[in-house]
Amino acid sequence: MTSAMTVADALMIGLGAVAVGAAMAVVTTRQIVRAGLWLVVALGAVAGLYLALAAELLAWVQVLIYVGAVVVLLLFAVMLTRAPIGISDDLDRPRAVGLLVGGGSGLGLAALLVDAYRWSTVDPAPAGAEALGTAVFRTWVLPFEVLSVLLLAALVGAIVVSRPDIGARTAGEEGS
Amino acid sequence: MHPVIPYVIAALLFGLGVYGVLVRRNAVLLLMAVELMLNAVNLVLVTADATVRVSLPHTGNVFALFVIVLAAAEVGVGLAIVLQLYRVRQSVQVDTVPLSDADPTDAEPADPDPTDAVLERTP
Numbered sequence: 001m002t003s004a005m006t007v008a009d010a011l012m013i014g015l016g017a018v019a020v021g022a023a024m025a026v027v028t029t030r031q032i033v034r035a036g037l038w039l040v041v042a043l044g045a046v047a048g049l050y051l052a053l054a055a056e057l058l059a060w061v062q063v064l065i066y067v068g069a070v071v072v073l074l075l076f077a078v079m080l081t082r083a084p085i086g087i088s089d090d091l092d093r094p095r096a097v098g099l100l101v102g103g104g105s106g107l108g109l110a111a112l113l114v115d116a117y118r119w120s121t122v123d124p125a126p127a128g129a130e131a132l133g134t135a136v137f138r139t140w141v142l143p144f145e146v147l148s149v150l151l152l153a154a155l156v157g158a159i160v161v162s163r164p165d166i167g168a169r170t171a172g173e174e175g176s
Numbered sequence: 177m178h179p180v181i182p183y184v185i186a187a188l189l190f191g192l193g194v195y196g197v198l199v200r201r202n203a204v205l206l207l208m209a210v211e212l213m214l215n216a217v218n219l220v221l222v223t224a225d226a227t228v229r230v231s232l233p234h235t236g237n238v239f240a241l242f243v244i245v246l247a248a249a250e251v252g253v254g255l256a257i258v259l260q261l262y263r264v265r266q267s268v269q270v271d272t273v274p275l276s277d278a279d280p281t282d283a284e285p286a287d288p289d290p291t292d293a294v295l296e297r298t299p
Contacts, residue, residue, distance in 0.1 A: 016182070020185060092199050155252070
């Protein structure tokens, strides 16, 4: 068992530093739009980590759905809620509890995982699109179908929640 | 490849997500922090899939794929709720939302009657 660092290790350390740094900017920046843009950097670095872990399909799904769709939705929400463009000082609550719980859980989990894995070496098993498709449509086909029903329910739920006339009619009935 | 590297990255991302959820007041920023936590879990799943030999291959990748779909659904419904909250209260600060509507007078809402705010936007 060699303990030398490979190219993949160096790549993962670099991408991990980018991901953690951008995530830190997401939770500490004082401009809301910049938090969304830093989120793009963090999610892109995680996609790079997936590539380094030989999970290509998941990396491209991450880029398509997270960076493409979820971040755009979040930026739309930032605009639709008329968030202030410049620096706003009232974005954070007192930080002591957050630092305690967040830092405790993050560093505690990190210490646990370091203790469990030490500096062991493994060859990553590549997960190509074909193998992943076989796994989804053979072993996990029932959860896949249930997930499609869940997506439909989420779609209908989002429409019902965001339609103003439905909420107004219910409020009127409650008032009368 | 040393599996401890992505595991530690995932743990740190999760800790940052927890910090963001607990500290941020804006509901949209809260959702961003939740996305960070979901990504940390996905990273653990993918790393475990690439490094642990099991009889059923690629389970971690399939689960990570499912979590990505769940995150997309979650952010859609979450943003619908956030926009409705903004429409009713003209604010998305989560610590000004009253936990019960028993006595709405002392909750200092930006718009005292939510019904009017909804009705005047209806064409």
